[in-house]
Each structure stands twice: as C-alpha cells, then as structure tokens.
Amino acid sequence: MQSYRIGTVSEFEEGTKKVFNLGETEVGVFRLGEKFYAWNNICPHQGGPVCQGRLYPRVHENLDENKHSHGRLYDENNINIVCPWHGLEFDVRTGKHPGNEEIALDPLPVQIEGGEIYVIVGE
Amino acid sequence: MDALIKPAIEHPVQELDTRTDTRDYLAHARNDAEKKGFADWLIVDIDAHHVESVSWAEITSYIEDPVVRHQAEMYQSERVGAPPYGLNGDLGLRYQDVGGRIPHQSSQREVVEEKDVHRDVVLTRRAMHGLAVDYMVIFPTPMLFLGMHPQTDMEVFLSRAYNRWLTERVLPGDPGMVTLVVLPFNTPDEALKMVEEFADVPNVIGFCVTSTRYKPVHSNEYMKLYRAIEESGKPIAFHAGYHWQDPSLATCNTFLGMHSLGFAWCNIVHMTNWILNGIPERFPKLKSMWVESGLSWIPFLMQRLDDQYLMRQSEAPLLRRMPSEYMSDNCFYSCQPMEQSNMKALECTFEMINAKDQLLFSSDWPHFDFDTPSVIYDLPFLDEQSKRNILGLNAAKLFNLNTNGPK
Numbered sequence: 352m353q354s355y356r357i358g359t360v361s362e363f364e365e366g367t368k369k370v371f372n373l374g375e376t377e378v379g380v381f382r383l384g385e386k387f388y389a390w391n392n393i394c395p396h397q398g399g400p401v402c403q404g405r406l407y408p409r410v411h412e413n414l415d416e417n418k419h420s421h422g423r424l425y426d427e428n429n430i431n432i433v434c435p436w437h438g439l440e441f442d443v444r445t446g447k448h449p450g451n452e453e454i455a456l457d458p459l460p461v462q463i464e465g466g467e468i469y470v471i472v473g474e
Numbered sequence: 475m476d477a478l479i480k481p482a483i484e485h486p487v488q489e490l491d492t493r494t495d496t497r498d499y500l501a502h503a504r505n506d507a508e509k510k511g512f513a514d515w516l517i518v519d520i521d522a523h524h525v526e527s528v529s530w531a532e533i534t535s536y537i538e539d540p541v542v543r544h545q546a547e548m549y550q551s552e553r554v555g556a557p558p559y560g561l562n563g564d565l566g567l568r569y570q571d572v573g574g575r576i577p578h579q580s581s582q583r584e585v586v587e588e589k590d591v592h593r594d595v596v597l598t599r600r601a602m603h604g605l606a607v608d609y610m611v612i613f614p615t616p617m618l619f620l621g622m623h624p625q626t627d628m629e630v631f632l633s634r635a636y637n638r639w640l641t642e643r644v645l646p647g648d649p650g651m652v653t654l655v656v657l658p659f660n661t662p663d664e665a666l667k668m669v670e671e672f673a674d675v676p677n678v679i680g681f682c683v684t685s686t687r688y689k690p691v692h693s694n695e696y697m698k699l700y701r702a703i704e705e706s707g708k709p710i711a712f713h714a715g716y717h718w719q720d721p722s723l724a725t726c727n728t729f730l731g732m733h734s735l736g737f738a739w740c741n742i743v744h745m746t747n748w749i750l751n752g753i754p755e756r757f758p759k760l761k762s763m764w765v766e767s768g769l770s771w772i773p774f775l776m777q778r779l780d781d782q783y784l785m786r787q788s789e790a791p792l793l794r795r796m797p798s799e800y801m802s803d804n805c806f807y808s809c810q811p812m813e814q815s816n817m818k819a820l821e822c823t824f825e826m827i828n829a830k831d832q833l834l835f836s837s838d839w840p841h842f843d844f845d846t847p848s849v850i851y852d853l854p855f856l857d858e859q860s861k862r863n864i865l866g867l868n869a870a871k872l873f874n875l876n877t878n879g880p881k
C-alpha cells in the first residue's frame with residue numbers, strides 16, 4: 352500500500368480531472384462539487400485509457416407523460432467520463448456504465464487532510 | 475505517515491484528442507503487447523484504414539482520363555468547402571465519433587515531421603507499433619462508398635487512380651504495409667483489367683470489393699473476373715460498409731442501429747448469393763474473405779441457409795454440401811468488431827466457423843470500433859496455437875507472407 356500526494360483541493364477546479372502516474376499505476380482524479388474520486392486509468396472494456404477521455408453529461412430521452420419522445424437532453428447533474436478508445440461512458444461518482452452497471456471502473460481510495468488530497472494505491 | 479507518502483507525477487498526456495500522437499493514443503495497447511510478449515508472435519492486421527481523402531489532390535492527379543483529371547484539378551484548386559472531387563457517400567452523416575466522444579475517429583491531426591515517406595506511412599507505422607502488428611493491410615475509408623456511385627465510370631477512374639497512387643507513393647515506404655487492390659466491381663471488364671494490372675505488384679496481396687452495392691455477385695459477367703483472381707492465387711475480399719440510403723435501413727433513426735445492421739447486412743446478402751449460386755463449386759480454389767461485419771452474423775446465416783436449403787435444394791443445384799460447410803471451409807473472416815457480450819455464443823461461433831483455420835485478426839484502426847490483438851489473446855476458450863493462427867499465421871498462409879515478419 353502506498354500513499355501519493357496528488358495536490359491541494361484548490362488546485363482542482365470544480366468539474367475537472369487530472370491524470371497521474373502513481374508508480375506503475377495510472378490514475379484519474381476527478382472533482383465534482385466538494386467530492387473527489389479516483390479511478391484506475393484502465394477501461395474495463397478493452398483496457399483503454401479511460402481517464403484520458405472527455406467529460407460529458409449523461410444523456411436522457413425527453414419523454415412526456417404520453418411516452419412521446421421529444422429528443423434527448425443533457426443531465427448536468429450526472430457527469431460521465433468517456434473512454435476515448437470506443438466511447439464507453441462511466442458515471443464519475445459511481446464508476447458504473449449507465450447502461451450496464453456490471454461494467455465499472457476500478458476505484459482507488461481518496462483521502463483529504465488539511466486541504467491536501469491523497470490517493471492510496473495497492474490497497 | 476509522511477515517510478510513506480510519495481509525490482504524484484502528472485501524466486504527460488492529460489486528454490486524448492484529434493491532435494494526439496497515435497503512439498500516445500495506443501500506449502495502453504503497446505504496454506499490453508509488451509507484457510504479453512507479442513514481439514515473439516506474428517501479428518497480421520488484415521483490415522486497417524487510412525483516410526485517403528486527405529491526399530485527394532495527389533490521388534486525383536493519377537486519374538487516367540485527361541478531361542476528368544483536369545476537372546478534378548480545377549475542382550480541387552477552386553472549390554472551397556466542397557467534399558473531395560467525384561466522391562459519393564454520406565457527406566455529413568459521419569457520426570462515428572459519437573459527438574466528439576471518440577476523437578481518433580474524427581481526425582488524426584498529429585504532428586508528422588518525417589519527410590522521407592508519405593504521411594500515411596508514418597501514421598500507419600505508429601499504429602503498427604502501438605498494436606504490435608507486423609503486417610497491416612491498408613484500406614481506404616470514404617472510397618468504401620464507391621459501389622453506390624451513380625457514375626460507374628467514376629468508380630473505375632477513382633479506384634484505378636487510388637490503386638496506382640497507393641502502390642507507387644505510399645506502400646513502398648514500409649515493407650509491412652500491404653493492400654488489397656480496390657476493384658471497380660460495377661464494371662466487370664475494368665475490374666478484370668485491374669486484377670491483370672496489379673496481381674504481381676509488390677505489396678498487393680489480394681483484391682477488394684466494397685460490399686455496399688446492388689450488383690449480384692453471382693452474375694455471369696463476373697465469372698472471368700473470379701477465374702482471374704483464382705489463378706492469381708490471391709483472395710477476394712468483400713469489405714462491408716454502411717449505407718443509410720439503403721431502403722431497408724430507412725426506418726433506423728440512430729447511427730447505432732443503422733451501423734449495427736448495415737455492416738452485416740451487405741455481406742449477409744452477398745454471402746447468400748455467393749453460396750447458393752455455387753461460386754465455391756465453380757471456383758474451388760478461389761478464396762473469399764468477409765471483412766468487417768463482425769462474427770455473429772455467420773452462425774445466423776449458416777443456420778438459416780442450411781434450414782431452407784434442405785427444403786428447396788432444387789433452387790441451388792450446384793451445391794454438394796450444406797451451405798454452412800462452404801461457409802466454414804471455403805470462406806475466411808476478419809474478426810472485428812468482435813461481439814463479446816456472450817462468451818458462450820462467441821465460443822460456439824468460433825467452432826461453427828472453424829476459427830482456428832479460417833479466422834483472421836483485424837483491428838480496423840483508427841475507426842471507433844477498433845480491436846486490439848488482445849481481444850483474441852485474452853479469449854479463455856482458445857489454446858495458444860489457435861490464438862497464434864488467428865492473430866497472424868492464418869493470414870500468413872492465406873497471403874503467402876513471411877512468418878518471421880516483413881524485414
């Protein structure tokens with residue numbers, strides 16, 4: 352088990368991410384609101400560099416009460432990281448694919464102490 | 475705790491985009507290849523792409539017809555914002571990148587400083603390095619629509635110009651880059667001439683028909699062509715594509731739906747006609763390859779044709795075996811995009827298509843549904859020899875390639 356100092360909370364703007372090399376492990380660290388999330392940069396699909404992809408809000412179908420579709424909408428409250436290899440999306444908070452929760456990112460523990468962010472590798 | 479804490483190092487490539495170097499894009503595939511020892515494996519990628527329209531002015535300078543060539547020159551130099559001269563296709567309906575989610579499919583604007591070879595050679599070498607590929611078969615991209623061109627002459631002009639440009643200007647840049655010559659299949663006599671012109675050209679390892687087209691593959695006018703290809707000893711490939719104007723896909727409102735069906739549908743139709751009209755009986759040494767339709771369509775079609783054939787044998791009197799036997803013994807398949815959501819179904823598919831001898835690895839790089847060699851290497855139900863066959867040795871046998879690689 353190894354702890355890495357990632358930086359300070361103020362170095363991360365809300366809704367952003369950074370990718371780090373922590374020894375042999377590549378990790379994406381994401382800030383959403385006041386919370387931080389760390390995910391292994393290995394996509395469960397084919398091993399692509401998932402955290403080096405782009406952030407997109409989750410997409411919903413805009414259905415009315417009659418089940419008529421009025422197109423699609425972005426949900427700015429649910430942000431996905433999109434793997435740039437083939438486009439699989441994962442909820443930054445849960446690490447899960449929005450269409451199949453069994454396909455999920457590999458989490459790493461994040462600790463915040465005195466405004467400093469730490470990620471633990473090898474737990 | 476302080477003694478245990480190490481500083482983190484920011485990754486030099488924070489986000490992959492359309493300007494990212496292919497080697498950075500594929501760095502994970504390269505790491506994987508090194509861990510798995512692919513340097514000791516022959517890996518042949520029988521279907522990768524370059525974007526030939528980036529070099530369109532060069533290609534159209536190879537058009538044989540002087541008037542058309544001049545028109546192309548004028549068009550290329552004076553039209554602003556127009557698509558490439560003479561190319562039909564889907565114009566702006568290119569949604570493969572899912573709205574920017576998959577940047578490498580949008581474009582490859584990475585820096586290329588090497589001047590000794592064509593830019594496409596540099597990009598291909600980078601992809602070969604990333605995927606640990608020894609030989610890479612290069613196909614065009616927008617030209618995959620040529621079979622739907624309203625001017626059959628233009629299919630001839632452009633495919634001949636492309637083939638000459640590719641074999642003269644690009645392929646000599648790297649011995650690992652090989653190609654299947656594009657045939658203007660809507661004009662059988664010209665397709666035959668193309669076979670005669672290119673059969674013995676270095677780095678040409680076969681012939682390609684783009685599958686989105688409405689000409690029946692069993693038409694009598696193709697028999698001379700098939701004879702010539704059979705005599706060349708090189709295979710004929712049917713490279714799938716999509717075609718949203720196809721009336722059978724008119725109700726599909728998503729690229730997802732249209733693409734899922736379209737890439738299989740064109741080859742389902744051609745394969746049906748190929749088998750039921752007994753092409754493998756007429757030309758027993760002619761090897762056919764079915765490219766980029768994935769694999770799941772094959773067991774479906776085998777079962778459908780076998781079932782119906784037994785009831786209506788008199789409509790396919792040339793057959794002496796079940797349709798599925800021709801499909802498993804006479805036909806070769808590229809694996810990508812390999813459907814993996816049901817491993818049992820995939821294992822059954824491998825058995826049904828005799829994958830250890832008939833299946834060929836393909837990446838389809840740089841397209842959005844590309845596969846790396848690990849999709850084969852990681853399969854739990856294959857022994858090592860089968861993996862080696864599929865990743866390279868089957869292709870080496872089919873194309874007569876050096877099993878030690880190109881160098």
Ligand code: FES
Pocket residue numbers: 394395396397398399400401434435436437438439
């Ligand atoms: S490897 Fe991430 S989407 Fe395929």
